[in-house]
Amino acid sequence: MVVLLLFLPVIANGEVFTRSDLDRAAQLRDAAKDSGRAFGIVESLVTEVGHRMAGTPNDAKGVAWAVAKMKSMGFDRVYTQPVSFPVWDRGYESAAIIAPTPQPLTITALGGSIGTPEGGIRASVVAFATIAELEKAPAGSLRGKIAYIGNRMQRARDGSGYGPAVAARVSGAVFAARAGAAAVLIRSIGTDAQARTPHTGTMRYDNMLTRIPAAALGNIDADALEAVLSLGETTVELNLGSRVRNGSYTSANVIGEVLGSETPDEVVVIGGHLDSWDLGQGALDNGAGVAITMAAGELIAALDERPKRTVRVVAFANEEQGIWGGKAYAAAHKDSVGKHIIGAESDFGAGRIYRMSTRVRAEALPVIQAMHQVLAPLEIVLGPNDATGGADLSTMRDAGMPLLGLNQDGSNYFDYHHTSADTIDKIAPGDLDFNVGVYAAMAYLAAQAGPVF
Numbered sequence: 272m273v274v275l276l277l278f279l280p281v282i283a284n285g286e287v288f289t290r291s292d293l294d295r296a297a298q299l300r301d302a303a304k305d306s307g308r309a310f311g312i313v314e315s316l317v318t319e320v321g322h323r324m325a326g327t328p329n330d331a332k333g334v335a336w337a338v339a340k341m342k343s344m345g346f347d348r349v350y351t352q353p354v355s356f357p358v359w360d361r362g363y364e365s366a367a368i369i370a371p372t373p374q375p376l377t378i379t380a381l382g383g384s385i386g387t388p389e390g391g392i393r394a395s396v397v398a399f400a401t402i403a404e405l406e407k408a409p410a411g412s413l414r415g416k417i418a419y420i421g422n423r424m425q426r427a428r429d430g431s432g433y434g435p436a437v438a439a440r441v442s443g444a445v446f447a448a449r450a451g452a453a454a455v456l457i458r459s460i461g462t463d464a465q466a467r468t469p470h471t472g473t474m475r476y477d478n479m480l481t482r483i484p485a486a487a488l489g490n491i492d493a494d495a496l497e498a499v500l501s502l503g504e505t506t507v508e509l510n511l512g513s514r515v516r517n518g519s520y521t522s523a524n525v526i527g528e529v530l531g532s533e534t535p536d537e538v539v540v541i542g543g544h545l546d547s548w549d550l551g552q553g554a555l556d557n558g559a560g561v562a563i564t565m566a567a568g569e570l571i572a573a574l575d576e577r578p579k580r581t582v583r584v585v586a587f588a589n590e591e592q593g594i595w596g597g598k599a600y601a602a603a604h605k606d607s608v609g610k611h612i613i614g615a616e617s618d619f620g621a622g623r624i625y626r627m628s629t630r631v632r633a634e635a636l637p638v639i640q641a642m643h644q645v646l647a648p649l650e651i652v653l654g655p656n657d658a659t660g661g662a663d664l665s666t667m668r669d670a671g672m673p674l675l676g677l678n679q680d681g682s683n684y685f686d687y688h689h690t691s692a693d694t695i696d697k698i699a700p701g702d703l704d705f706n707v708g709v710y711a712a713m714a715y716l717a718a719q720a721g722p723v724f
Contacts, residue, residue: 287641296712303708310700312562317552324549325589326358337525345572346527354588356595362512379469384485391510414451430681444485458493463686522588531580540614544590551693560617567710578718587663597663615675616661622680628654630674
């Protein structure tokens with residue numbers, strides 16, 4: 272069992288924090304209101320850089336942008352941490368129903384997919400309602416055919432519909448290849464039922480198997496394919512020019528710190544991933560998270576006194592294609608996990624925070640309860656002590672770092688997730704302001720709380 276380390280509360284006269292601590296946290300909470308601070312940051316990012324797909328020229332532009340932006344925001348220290356990874360190129364992509372009812376299909380290659388052979392793949396389609404059905408397909412039963420998985424993602428405020436649905440994207444090519452398929456198509460993992468905006472996202476291969484091309488259909492196109500399939504045998508042509516380049520590329524995590532006044536080697540980590548997919552602007556995923564946490568750090572840096580511990584803001588590299596930045600961060604800090612007091616990641620769009628969940632030792636819950644009183648006026652509820660945290664902090668979590676989950680309303684997030692519709696017009700500036708205040712207040716109180724054990 273992993274031992275989670277956090278601070279024990281120092282309680283004087285029944286109080287976990289001093290009145291000054293709580294007042295300053297409330298000041299931070301309220302300072303962001305109507306400021307437009309975070310919206311200005313994400314607007315700068317998508318306008319001056321655009322998308323930040325890992326390994327592209329815009330990746331390097333994004334790193335340079337983040338360094339310059341943090342330096343302009345009053346952080347005491349700004350630096351980069353190298354992150355190397357293989358590079359995947361999307362290339363061209365197209366598909367169409369050839370028979371019995373010819374019509375084009377709107378598709379996108381899944382991240383990491385190989386391309387089709389020259390001239391594409393033209394084959395009959397075999398439909399499966401779920402990834403579980405495809406997994407049961409006998410070996411060789413799909414030889415020379417295209418497998419199609421039609422499961423629909425369910426909408427939920429907490430995004431809980433994503434996990435059951437995303438298995439089709441991640442593992443569809445593995446199970447289809449086991450059955451001998453030439454390619455796999457999936458219904459997009461998204462909740463935009465009336466859209467022709469296919470959702471990309473990373474898939475994986477089993478190294479023991481033949482690799483086959485993998486792509487996602489927009490939901491309207493998936494409906495169209497299913498309607499034609501109901502008529503009988505259906506032939507689809509698929510063309511993908513995607514590939515993984517030889518060698519590797521080096522990007523960077525960008526880190527800004529507000530140095531602690533008493534124990535600067537102890538850190539509270541907040542952040543989000545700087546990279547995005549290439550189909551849209553990456554405004555929601557994850558320009559918003561980067562902007563929220565950078566703006567929260569800026570508010571703390573503007574205080575007349577530094578917090579006791581360091582508040583570290585991290586813009587992580589290449590989360591989308593394998594959590595490379597988060598893993599590099601954990602590798603660099605493997606000997607100082609105990610100095611990481613708590614971590615929180617914003618990577619769920621721009622919806623308002625409605626719940627604070629945690630992953631801490633039971634002995635630390637009085638601290639969490641004291642922190643929550645600053646959020647209660649915002650009608651943010653205190654959730655369970657089983658938070659999993661964002662992907663970038665997952666390796667640090669597994670090594671023992673405690674987590675603070677500031678859970679955002681994701682009711683509409685998966686309408687735009689990983690699509691060309693991930694653009695800045697989907698962001699309400701006031702919602703970002705709300706979240707900035709929450710992150711700033713919670714990071715500050717975590718940096719002020721009693722000694723670690």
